Every structure is written in C-alpha cells, then in structure tokens.
Amino acid sequence: MNTNRISLITLAVKNLQAQADFYAALGWRQEFQSEHVVFYDLGGQKFGLYVIDMLANDLNKTPDQMGTGAQTLTVNFASKGDVDAAYDAALAAGGTALKRPDDIFWGGYTGSWADPEGHVWEYAWNPYWTLDAEGRITS
Structure with missing residues (x-):
C-alpha cells in the first residue's frame, strides 16, 4: 500500500x-x-x-477548534513570467498580496497571496524541477 x-x-x-x-x-x-x-x-x-x-x-471538532492552519498551497510554473502572470491574475480575481514574486535564496522564484478567507497560496518557478505540458512535476 x-x-x-x-x-x-x-x-x-x-x-x-x-x-x-x-x-x-x-x-x-x-x-x-x-x-x-x-x-x-x-x-x-x-x-x-x-x-x-x-x-x-x-473531525469531531467545533469550528473554533479548526483554526486557519499554517500551510501553503503551491503551484509551480514553467517560467518566472508565468509566475508573474498567474500572481497578477490571482490579485485581479480578489486575492490579497502577501509577497510579490521575486528571486529566493535557494535559486527559485516565488510569490504568495491569500484567497478571500486567508488561505495562503504560493506561485513558484523551481529551476530544479521540470514540468510537463499539463504543469505536473516530472523531475
């Protein structure tokens, strides 16, 4: 399994x-x-x-016990330009900017935003991963 x-x-x-x-x-x-x-x-x-x-x-909890969590949902893109375009589209749709896309210490390029209820998303380009035509990580 x-x-x-x-x-x-x-x-x-x-x-x-x-x-x-x-x-x-x-x-x-x-x-x-x-x-x-x-x-x-x-x-x-x-x-x-x-x-x-x-x-x-x-989950046998009350809504107050659910919290917001400390997770980030990440979508990887094939280029820095794709990250920028998707980030701008998320803000145009009503997302809240958290961190404008920029180069990051490990060699990638990332930016983050939140949906209207505060769930955090990261849009990223990772130079160490290859994506297929559907955006799935292949390496």
Whole structure:
C-alpha cells in the first residue's frame, strides 16, 4: 500500500459560494458542487472547498477548534513570467498580496497571496524541477 501521496486537499471555508466564485474568477472549473462542498479535478487528485461547520463536525471538532492552519498551497510554473502572470491574475480575481514574486535564496522564484478567507497560496518557478505540458512535476 502506497501512503506517500495525497488524493484530496480540502480547505475549510466560511462562505462556500463566495470562495467558489473566487476560484471561478481564477479560471478553476468545478467538477461538482452541493450545498456544503465544491470539488475540482486536479488530474489524478482532487481539491475541495468544504463548509467549515461540516468539516469540523466530520473531525469531531467545533469550528473554533479548526483554526486557519499554517500551510501553503503551491503551484509551480514553467517560467518566472508565468509566475508573474498567474500572481497578477490571482490579485485581479480578489486575492490579497502577501509577497510579490521575486528571486529566493535557494535559486527559485516565488510569490504568495491569500484567497478571500486567508488561505495562503504560493506561485513558484523551481529551476530544479521540470514540468510537463499539463504543469505536473516530472523531475
């Protein structure tokens, strides 16, 4: 059994429709939406937005116990120019700038922003990884 993988990434959200609208403005296409959850296909993985009250209940917690976490979701791009374009598009869609893309100490190029509920995203170019035409890391 291979446990060295992630099948689904789920963000707890307070306002499902506002968050779904934000990701639609980024160009994300929904695979499924109900009253409590939205799913997006990531080509072999899924990304979900789930109403925080429902997710907390699933985890035997209260919404106040959920916190915001200290995670960063990262999307890698094939070039610095792609990072800049995607970063600008995220801000135009309603994201909040955290750090403008710039060269970073390990040799890459990264910038970060937050969605309307504060989930942190990093857009990056990594000179040590090769991406295929779909943007999947191949090396």
